[in-house]
Amino acid sequence: MRNNFPVNLRQLVHHLSGTSRAAEALGINRQQLNKYLSGLTMPSLATLQGITAHLGLQPDDLLLPPGQFLARWRPPVKVDGLPPQIQEVFGVLLENMAQTRDTLAQFCGHYHVYTSLPTNPKRIGRAYAAISQHGDLTTVKMVMFATNRGETPESRPPTKVTGLVQWLGERIYINGVQNVGQTNARLYSIALYPPAVPSMPYLTGMLMTSNNARTRPIYALPIVFDRLAGKASRRADLQACGVFYKDDPRLDPGALALLDGQQPLW
Template sequence: MRKAFPKNLRLLCSYHESISDVARRLGMNRQQIMKYLSGTAYPSARSMRRLCDFFGVEEHEIVMPDDQFRDIVRLKPALPVSADLTPPVLSALLKAAAGQTPQLRVYTGYYYEFRYSFTSPHLVLKSLLHIHESDGLVMYKSIERLRDHETDSAPAGVDVFKYAGVLMMIGNRIHMLDQEAVMGQELSHMVLFPPYRSRISALRGMKMGVTATAAHEPIAGRVVLEKIGRTVALRRAMRHCGLYAPASDGVPGSVLEYLGRPGNGEPVTFNAEADPPADPSTTAQR
């Protein structure tokens, strides 16, 4: 079954600019990839998983007879994160994100996300966020509980929200874009400063989204991601999530200081309001 692997890998590489480009995006040695292509070496289980995740194929597919594999590749519209149906700008972003997986791998793990609540701005929202690898990209999921941690009370309606998104590095800044996972009615965007030390304990920056009210007002505020670890006890971690009074023990002092620090004269959170409907009596007639 291994005999077809070099041909199949060469086909996958042909979707990219060069072998050097593939090696750079994978974070692998070009000479090693050339050995795979020539058939003088075969990837380890870990390297094979990296290759398959990057190109968007399964391990059993990449060792199929090359004529069968070529047919499979033609039927995969997302291969290799550059489908013809994808607008060029989105394809370029996804290619960039896929190529950054090796350097972004350092951010994988669980975090508590802290920010002033967009819906209850006098309270700090503490959520659970998980950054992980999936399908050759660095993705993340987060869960918000809009429930007062002290009184266990929640606003009317749904009090748990789930989000799923992708992480990428652009202009030496970490960008995290997600969508609300149940109804798909919300997008949010975080821009974070990368840490300037090898050990990651916290990421800081800004987050923009909309309120959970019917008005869905655009709003932005500072955000802190505090790393918990590579693995966590999920039930225990979720028990610490919710809405906190700023002075409570659930919000570290360093986090509170950053969240409350005004910038450029703006308040802690900044809302955008829609223009009121035009008064028909004052509308110019044509």
């Protein structure tokens, strides 16, 4: 196991852009890091815990055979052609997604998403969302209908949003794009709090976006993700989306209470 440590550590240093950057990132002296890399000495348990905590690993992980270690730790993806500072930002975001993958796994599933409508306070929009994982990435796909529930005429096709999901500071962040590749594309930013009680099906937070019309500014609205039963998507759940009046009995009363502020959003 002792011989595995320097081999695995060299993998980490390579993806931290060299010895100097790695020493700074891991909070250890460069000369000491070189001794670890050469196998001359082993770190104390406290130092080993500090190194692995920075990388989202357990101390024992660095002692695994190299093949098992690489299966446990996935090197962060790099985006070529970017300035160093921007590359570092992307690296941190991608590394965060890899390290928090297991945390986000508990939120994967299918949801009805409730938002109020800034253009009509008496009505509620209910969309459909699926959160899933692909390798280290956690993604969301949303489908929204601007028509009354059940009405999907060809003149008003559904709006589709695709985005990335991250876990930062005990919160879920979603950054997505509506109508990717089209002239009317726009950004969505959503911040969600996990439920205080694990058995509750709701994620609550805020949505920030804008309408395409120049006269309509950026706005922020409360948003509620209501988790649906089952692991597979169902056509009935999708067909239950659209625009409703607030007193429509088909809406979930718990989600409405959270949305209307009758219960705290966080």
